[in-house]
Amino acid sequence: MTAPIQGSHPRHGLDEVIHAPVRFSIVATLAAADKAEFAFVRDTVEVSDSVLSKQVATLEKAGYVAVTKGYVGKRPRTWLALTAGGRAAFADHCRALRAIAGDTTD
Structure with a gap:
């Protein structure tokens, strides 16, 4: 059995950590600010404290995310904030999504 070939399809640019819908929503929320309070992110993403805590721990x-108490x-x-690496990963992930959707303006 041969190993799958890593092709040029834009899906290879998706970040598995960010791709989960709740984590993507968290990162998108944090991308719009320098930092955000936990409760604000929880309410914006519409999840419980425990769900947000678990997803933030993964990030x-x-x-990708720095937590400050x-x-x-x-x-x-x-407070939650994207790290420089988190911002770069989010930008790359969004670029891959746009490429999959056929948007070539980026």
Whole structure:
């Protein structure tokens, strides 16, 4: 049995970590800002705290998201931000999606 050939189809440019719908939504939300509060991302993406936590952990492990914890007054807060690598991976992923869809403007 021979190994599959890595072709030139744009799907090879998709990032498996980002491609999952919830993770893609998280990264897209974070791409629009320097950082965002956990609750804002949760509400924007319309997921529960536990789902967001699990998906952010996957993105953090991949080096795509940085998590910062702190306080606003006496209330604990968590902020999420894309790393430089996360921004680059998101841009590459979007470029691959546009190529698959036949958009050649990029």
